[in-house]
Amino acid sequence: MPKRIYNFSAGPATLPYSVLEEAAKDIVNFKDKGIGLIEMSHRSKEFMAVADETEALVRELLEVPENYKVLFLQGGASSQFFMIPMNLLGAGKKATYLNTGTWTRKAIKEAKLFGDIDVAYSSEESSFNRVPEEDEYTVDRSSEYLYLCSNNTIYGTQFAQFPGKGSMLVCDMSSDIFSRSLDISRFGIIFAGAQKNMGPAGVTLVIIREDLLDSTPDNVPTMLRYKTHADKGSMFNTPPTFAIYCVGRVLTWLKEQGGVAAMQQRNEEKAALLYEAVDGNDFYRGHAEKASRSLMNVTFNLPTPELEAEFIAEAAALGFDGLKGHRSIGGCRASIYNAFPKEGIEKLVAFMAEFAAKKG
Numbered sequence: 605m606p607k608r609i610y611n612f613s614a615g616p617a618t619l620p621y622s623v624l625e626e627a628a629k630d631i632v633n634f635k636d637k638g639i640g641l642i643e644m645s646h647r648s649k650e651f652m653a654v655a656d657e658t659e660a661l662v663r664e665l666l667e668v669p670e671n672y673k674v675l676f677l678q679g680g681a682s683s684q685f686f687m688i689p690m691n692l693l694g695a696g697k698k699a700t701y702l703n704t705g706t707w708t709r710k711a712i713k714e715a716k717l718f719g720d721i722d723v724a725y726s727s728e729e730s731s732f733n734r735v736p737e738e739d740e741y742t743v744d745r746s747s748e749y750l751y752l753c754s755n756n757t758i759y760g761t762q763f764a765q766f767p768g769k770g771s772m773l774v775c776d777m778s779s780d781i782f783s784r785s786l787d788i789s790r791f792g793i794i795f796a797g798a799q800k801n802m803g804p805a806g807v808t809l810v811i812i813r814e815d816l817l818d819s820t821p822d823n824v825p826t827m828l829r830y831k832t833h834a835d836k837g838s839m840f841n842t843p844p845t846f847a848i849y850c851v852g853r854v855l856t857w858l859k860e861q862g863g864v865a866a867m868q869q870r871n872e873e874k875a876a877l878l879y880e881a882v883d884g885n886d887f888y889r890g891h892a893e894k895a896s897r898s899l900m901n902v903t904f905n906l907p908t909p910e911l912e913a914e915f916i917a918e919a920a921a922l923g924f925d926g927l928k929g930h931r932s933i934g935g936c937r938a939s940i941y942n943a944f945p946k947e948g949i950e951k952l953v954a955f956m957a958e959f960a961a962k963k964g
């Protein structure tokens with residue numbers, strides 16, 4: 605293996621090295637067929653097998669029930685912000701949204717184009733440093749769905765539990781899918797861009813309950829209807845073949861690691877190490893309230909923006925990359941998705957102690 609830096613980037617993010625190596629080989633010569641993976645027809649026997657295997661892994665690892673479709677779409681997670689209300693709402697229809705960060709704010713803006721949107725909760729006034737408890741909002745009985753973002757990548761907050769009440773859930777899981785076990789049956793739609801926790805940019809995973817495929821208004825264009833893609837096994841048009849292939853390789857790796865439950869335990873251990881370092885020294889201050897903390901994105905501040913800049917620069921020189929917080933909140937952020945190695949966190953924690961001793 606070449607020398608690798610520790611990549612704390614929020615996304616695109618670190619991937620298992622074994623996957624990168626395998627992909628590099630397969631791009632040039634797929635399974636010794638004399639043709640590179642990215643040159644192959646999406647309708648070839650070889651690629652169809654890749655797509656089928658990837659879907660089967662999604663179903664197995666997340667225990668997706670039979671009455672859900674698994675789709676591989678394009679346009680990023682951001683396109684789901686409009687595609688969901690476009691397909692599920694329409695004149696006179698209502699949905700409830702929980703506003704817990706930049707990504708939900710963007711989703712709310714799009715949803716308002718297609719229906720009556722009730723924002724039942726917002727933590728915007730406290731810089732999105734928390735997610736709500738269930739008794740902090742109500743869901744109108746006429747709501748078609750309750751929309752939430754399970755992990756707020758920018759602010760470092762996460763729902764430890766999913767809402768148990770009200771209408772079916774629609775959830776943006778872009779930055780924590782495959783990080784923990786789920787009861788899929790609570791959800792109408794789950795979606796996630798691949799580039800945080802399951803592959804390279806270019807594909808968006810959508811898991812949708814079958815009965816929802818028939819609720820789309822007639823005036824929605826063909827490419828923007830879930831049913832179009834569900835009926836054709838995500839091959840209505842050319843799918844992003846390389847990204848789908850990579851997701852399959854990452855999920856194979858994940859299965860070898862023991863699956864989602866094992867990954868969840870490892871993620872809890874990894875995050876605990878880093879939060880202990882933040883809490884154990886007055887020099888560092890966590891952004892998120894403790895009960896809302898994310899296991900995927902750890903956000904923290906130093907006493908001043910100048911010290912933060914110094915910290916990030918010194919860390920980068922030592923091979924800890926991507927620790928700068930999102931431009932909208934500043935500070936520091938360590939993204940520690942499934943593929944991020946525990947030893948990278950142990951080394952960062954040691955550096956944090958040294959830096960605090962020197963500057964504190």
Ligand SMILES: *Cc1c(COP(=O)(O)O)cnc(C)c1O
Nearest residue numbers: 680681682707757776778779797
């Ligand atoms: C990154 C991110 C998005 C946006 O994803 P794109 O694929 O760039 O559109 C949406 N939601 C969450 C939670 C994210 O982390």
